[in-house]
Amino acid sequence: MxxxxxxxxxxxxxxxxxxxxxxxxxxxxxxxxxxxxxxxxxxxxxxxxxxxxxxxxxxxxxxxFYGRKTIRNEAINKFNHFSTTIRQILEEPIKNHCVAATCDMWSDDYVKRSYLDFSVFWATQEYKLSHCLLRCKHFTEDNKTGINIWQEIRSIFESFNLSFGDTPVVTDQGSNMVAAFNITQEARFPCMAHRCNTTLETAWSRTDTKHPTFAMFNLAVRELRKYVNQTTGIQEKLPKTLKGGGGTRPWRCYFNIHDSLNTSYEKLNIILRERQEQHRLFNIDPVLLNEIVQLMNPFSMVFDKLEAANQPTFQNVVPSYYRMINDVQPKSNDHKIIIDLKSEIRYSLDEKYLSSILQLHWIGTYLDPSFKSFFFVSDRLYLETQKTEKSR
Incomplete structure (x- = not known):
């Protein structure tokens, strides 16, 4: 209600x-x-x-009632107080080398302005993980260079007394972001949620190029979403509204878009027939649609394990690879397009995701009691190699 x-x-x-x-x-x-x-x-x-x-x-x-100038000054006072408080909170974790950070350049879903945000994560002596956004700043398109990004990051480090060379930062693989951290060789780790998204994006694109039927399916889904969103009186009649792209979280769109369409397919068929628009479903094979939903559903759970803010995720990177590899093994009754899509995902997982896994990810997995035995690793020879590397 x-x-x-x-x-x-x-x-x-x-x-x-x-x-x-x-x-x-x-x-x-x-x-x-x-x-x-x-x-x-x-x-x-x-x-x-x-x-x-x-x-x-x-x-x-x-x-x-207070006006804009008074409230603006109040906002500045609150911000200054907040900044001072955060500096005091971070003093002990910085001394204990218990601070890490994330840095991301993103665009809002409406005006498409670009922003840089910088968050810190720290652990207390009670092993409680906390985090805080330190800055969110608008960047114009011509200012999104590596040197400009690094100057902003350096300003954040200096403002909050973060330690250069001792504050590992997680970022995506954007060339400007990589260039920014290469300037002073700061410790930078790849965001594995982004790498997972790149894996799916690459596999999806390759399958789309290889299969004309899949390309027509994807085009029909895009056109149908556009039609439904621009036409009044349809979305509110559906059991689940048709979802759009993922915006700042694009990795979830592969499941959300197709799941909402799959749930509403029968109702859409009725509505479109009444409007003489049923041709919009001709290239959307409901069997393929359902299999895509089943294939993409486990990835949503993987993303949950890779992008949590209030609990550690480092130890989940390696197990997630093996979970995804297992989920994309072919089955005898798979749709022929799903067979190829799974094959492309397996290839892209090795190309995009596995290649980004570092020794520290393996160490993090080993330090988690539930993963210490590496029961999920099928290639025992490869496992022995990783154990040898960790012991050095």
């Missing part, structure tokens, strides 16, 4: 009308979205106003 679908009879009819008119004016005159009316921030603000009125009686909002 929607959170606002409860009885409004506490207000008189006149007050209800005034409130609705005021909310509508807030949306239209201020160019706010309708979703803004259900944002916790605006609701908290309104609740504070009600409590002020309850204590002080009827007051003129213009006499008590």
């Amino acid at each position: 929607p959170r606002f679908a409860y009885n409004k009879n506490q207000l008189t009819e006149n007050l209800q009308k005034q409130l609705k008119d005021a909310e509508l004016k807030f949306v239209t005159a201020g160019s706010h979205s309708f979703n803004a009316l259900e944002n916790d921030g605006i609701l908290d603000l309104m609740q504070i106003a009600i409590e002020i009125g309850a204590q002080m009686g009827k007051v003129n909002i213009h006499d008590i």
